[in-house]
Structure formats: C-alpha cells, structure tokens
Amino acid sequence: MTNRLEIRNVSKRFSRKSGVVERGAEYIGLKAKNPVVRALDDVSLSVSQGEVVGIVGESGCGKSTLGRVVAGLLQASEGSVLFRGKRLDEMTDKDAEDARLQVQMIFQDPSSSLNPRQRVREIIGAAPLHHGLTTAWELDGYVSQQMERCGLDPSTSTRFPHQFSGGQRQRIGIARALAVQPDMLICDESVAALDVSIQAQILNLFLDLREHLDLTYMFISHDLSVVEHISDRVVVMYLGRVVEEAPVGELFSHPNHPYTRALLQGRPSLDPVQRLFSAIEGEIPSPLSPPTGCHFHPRCPFAMERCRTERPELRSVGAHHTSACHLND
C-alpha cells in the first residue's frame, strides 16, 4: 500500500536575497554572505491513510515549517513530498490541484487566519464555490451543513469573525478547511491559543471528525499531553531534524533520545505530590548557527566526543521505533 503522504529527505533553507550591490560586495569579499537558516534539515517521514501523526518540539525546531511544506505553502529547498506515492510535478495540473486541495491546514490563531471583513458564509463558502464543489444556488445549504458539522449554529452565518468567541472562531477555521472536502488536515498548534475548557471541546471535534470522515492528521504541537492524547505515532523534532519517532505508547513509556526524555521530564503533571522540578540545562541554540554533530550535544548530559563531530543517523531501536543518538551504537 502506498502511503498517504511521504516526505523524502526534505530540507528547507531560508535566507535573505542579496541585491545587486550586495552581490558585488559579496563577490569581492567586502561583505559576508547572508546567513542561512536551516529550518528543515534532511527530514523524512511517512503518514498512512487515516493515521494521526503528532509532531512535537520546541520553538525553532521546524515543526511549523514542515507543516507548511506539506500543505504547499512553502517550497522545499531539497527533497520531495509525495502524495499517494506521486510528486506534484509528476501529475497533470488537474491532479496536482486536487492533491493540494486534499490537504488543508488549520492555524494556531483563529483571529488572524480569518478575514475580519468577510462574513462567515463567505469565509467558508468561497473555496468550495471556486472549486465547483457546490453551486451559487446551493451555497447556503452547503455552508450550513459545514457549520453544523463543526458545532456552529448555521443561523450565525452572516456574522463577522469578531462576533464569535475564540473557540467558535477556531471552529470556523476548521469548517473552512473541511469545506473543500480534504482527507488530510494539518493542525499547526490548533488548540494552543484556547482556554483549557475550550481546548477539550476542539480536541473532541477533531476526534469526531476523524471518525466520521476518515481523516488523516498531521498534528503539530508543543504540548506533549495533547499530542499524546490524539496521536497514533509521534515524531520529535529538534532544530530542524527528526530525533525520534515511535508509536505513541512506545514513545511515552520508553523514550530513547535524551532530548525526548528531557521533554517528558520537564512536563508539569497534575500529580499533587509536591515535587522538585528538574530541568535540562541550556538554551535552544539559534538555527542560524546550529551546533555541529548532534544538534543536542551542548545540552545533553551524556554527550561524548563523537557527538560533537558526527551527525547521528535515525536508527531502529525497537518495533517501528527510531532514534538518532550515538548512545544506541
């Protein structure tokens, strides 16, 4: 069976383009080249149909960039993204458009991802109308159906986004994404900005939709407990690289990579026993100048000489469990 989505050795670099004068200055050595940020560094990953893959990591680890590359909002600098075994540039234009339409994204901040000057009906209805999934005659009914599915009252379809609460706005964002009938959703920190009691409602909505529509999810979050709850498989990223990948139960019971272990240890729990917080040392390095070898070595309590020079490869450490650490050798 081909995977729903396969990411092969994808890298994404960002840098500022130099102007003509700057390029000249660079050429004769008067000016250093613009710094390059390696947001993604040789990332490979596959997602099968109906699976929920959680992507965890701290800020700057490249998890959002990965989501955007998959959703087609960014072009990968290297490597390829395969939809059902095919690259977009191998498909006909029509197929490529369909493939892209099948993958939709839900953002963190519902207020900045909705046009404040459009009514909910336009926000949800514009894309399906453009793509011919409904007609102008049937639009109202179509939008109502989308709204109901996401727990919104269809009679509010003529309102503007600011007239809704944060949780409802996120529902509008979800309804908009689902209106073009995708089979895969990329949720980038989609519950991070919501109140705790609202977070549970939205997570439940994701679970219900998965069941009814057989959706595949890429669930990007910094919140381990959310990822643990919703995912089948978890990918841990650090500074643009995948450091560990395992089925959810395995990862949370037998974390292998020192970074994953540090993340799990640092996570506050509801255990009411007064405990001492322990923490790994150090800061997250800047992606402009990542450490050599294993990116985690300056903060790792087990770092050896080899970690400073050689990049560890992802290696199997158990059933469907891979980790990139020299300690496993």
Add this chain to the structure above:
Amino acid sequence: MTALLEIKGLKTEVVTSDGRVTLIDDVNLTLAAGEVMGLVGESGSGKSVTGLSIMGLVDNPAQVTGGQILFKGQDLRKLSERKIRSIRGNRVAMIFQDPMSTLNPVLRIDTQMMEAVHAHEAVSKQAARERARDALGMVGIPSPDERLSAYPHQFSGGMRQRVAIAIALLMSPDLIIADEPTTALDVTIQAQILSIVQKLAREKGTTLIWITHDLSVVAGLAEKLSVMYGGRIVEQGLTADLLRHPMHPYTNGLIASLPAHNKRGSRLKQINGTTPSVASMPSGCAFHPRCSSATQLCLSRPPLEPIDGRLLRCFHPVTAGAPL
C-alpha cells in the same frame, strides 16, 4: 501566626459614564509568610486583575472599589501613592507574562537594575551593581558580570524572563506576584524557570502568588490553590485536596477535561459552552449556564463557604468518589 497578606472582599470595577462593569468581586485570599498559592482561571476570570489590584496597578477606567488588602496588617488601599510606591517593587514585586513589558528595550540591563535598587535604597553605585549581579546569578544567568552590560534584545525569551525575575528579587521582597510568567516559554525552559522559582521560594521563604491558566504548572509548585471563574473565587484550599477531590463543578470539569485524565484517543470529558465575557456575566452563579447540576437555586449567587477543609462557592458540590 499573622498572615502576610490578607485580602477581604476585594472588588474591582470599570467605571464609565455608561455604567459599571464588575471585573472581580468578593475576592478573599489569606497567605502566610513563605506560602505559595496558585491562582488558576481561564481568560476573563479575573486572575490577572486580582494581581494588578493587589499591586495597586489597575488603571483608569478600572478601579478598586471595595474591600481590604492587608499587607502585614496595613491596608494598602488606604496608603498614599508615595507610601505605596515605597512598598511596590520593594516589599511586593510582580513578574509579568511578557518580560519585554518589564524591560526597557533601549536601556542596558545594569542601568535598569541599578535604577530599581536606587529607587528604594540609598546605596553606592558599586553596591547596587553588585546586588544586580548577584540577582542575575541567582536566577541562573551564566557569566552575570558580562551580561549586566547587555541590552534586553540580546537575551533569548527564557533569559529575558530570568532577568525580569532577577529584578523582582533585587530587594528581597516578602511577596512576589507572578502573572503567567512561563506561558510564553518552551517546555524545557519552563521547567528551568519553575525549578529556579521553587528553589528560591524555599530558600528565602518568599511568599508567592502564581497566576496561571494551567493547573499542571501549579500542581507541583503551590501548596494552596484558588480557582477563579467569572471574577469570583469558586474554590480555594490545599492543592492536594482540590486536585484529588474537586468539589466545584467547574474545578471538577477542568481537571476531568485534561488529556492526562482521559484514556488515550478517547473523547475528552468537556465543559460545554464558552467562557462568559465580563460585559454579559450570567446572574447568580456565573458557571450555571455551563453546569450540568445547575438548578433554579443557582440563579441566586452562592456564598463562599467553608466546607470540608476548604472554601467553596457552590450550592451543589460534587460529592467525593463521583467520577471525574
């Protein structure tokens, strides 16, 4: 033992010519020296306003309109602005969510920290600088001597928050009010800040009010917990008691909805409805439109009453052993 801080019936309102909107009402807190209290609530619950009201930092058109704030037996509301200023930043300090709202971006760290020392104490420049350096060292900033002459933008987010905490610590205050200081930080950095604060509070016996929306952050940190909803405290007691057996339906729902309390992949127990806004607060118990055990009785406001070793504002407490 006398309480370090005792708040009775605190009320803060927005007063305009069009009328009054109540932000917080009937807030009661008692903290002994060295105690750590978590103040938990969702957005709009009034937890930050409570912190700002204690500090005397609520701005027009909002104002504290009722109640007492007794700090070491002295009512802060009755003091002159001059007197308040000698206490604020000196005996009582505050840490905010965004460190850049504490730090001046165009001044070096040492200038800002020495200024804070000189505002309260006539010491030499040398002594002030040394105190600033020691404070930076205490919060775990490497090579504090050199970092003193850096600007705020040269620090990372986590380091900036450490500087803000160091400024709060400068005068060794008796009380620190921390308003969501780790919310904007990454998980590993949050753990670092929590461990520093926990250590300092224990070593120096500083009283701490930790304001947060995240129950799990204060679960390991605070001995006491106050849960706020709709501008009022709905439940208050020992952290262990509240987490083991929440009696208010809101606290109960909040804990039950956490992914950690639910089977992986199953539907989460959710609280229906949305958080009310201050402008349209439900009458009576503010939680009644979202509460499954609400009755006609809940249309009148329940009092905050002692029950089972805690304070509770509810007519229909959740019984022990009931499913979360």
